[in-house]
Amino acid sequence: MPEGNQIHRFAEEHAAVFAGKRVHVDSPNGGFADAEVLDGHKLIRVDAIGKHLGYRFGRDLILHVHLGMYGDFKQGKMPLPPVKGALRLRIYTKSDWMELRGGTDTSIFTDEKWQLLRDRLGPDPLIPGSDPKPAFEKIAKRNTSIGALLMDQSVFAGIGNIYRAELLFRARIHPLRPGKDVNLASLKSIWKDAQTLMSAGVKDTRYVTTSAKDRPHPRGPVREEEERYVYRRHGKPCFICGTKIERAELATRTVYWCPNCQKK
Incomplete structure (x- = not known):
């Protein structure tokens, strides 16, 4: 599933090309029945919060997109490519096009519905001025594991499986530690x-979370196998202590940690 950095990157890319322009909107395979409602309207801006995108076309006219596990965008210059696969949505002008395949939700939101979405999401680390205090207060009251809480979008919006694992390793916190047992200083550090x-992940399509000093090859470009500390590195030695990385199922997703660096 795309995490918040990817969603914010899509928002920036699509706004740079289409915002301020009248666009054509269609759904070649009928996956978005209301495409004609937006066709010919000016796209005012593109908002991102957590894992949600909002393409604002006017009052009470917001295209909401949630990519889910497998949704993805492609973008290019005209002419339009041939229609292939589960093409849910296209937005295009005389010079540029964007395609959406898959996705959990593609629907039109009113302003009220968009606000209700925002209200139920936690603070987004990528939105300037987001206040993390409500999230800290929720975590402090919960016996739920911190690993599960970081994936709860009502606590923090946008953090997914990769960042969950890497943030907890960098904070030296075991993912199964109860939220209420994580001190405030650690929560502030995680935020x-x-x-x-x-x-950094908005600008770089890779998820690089390791520091150069911790990599086996600290000089030169970051090698693919050294981009992350624990995510999908189960059975391999920790870059810090050499202990084998472990994994387990948590909140329907796989979580990874170093049993030595991240003690319960």
């Missing part, structure tokens, strides 16, 4: 780290 890592 600031999320802002830094995810902001």
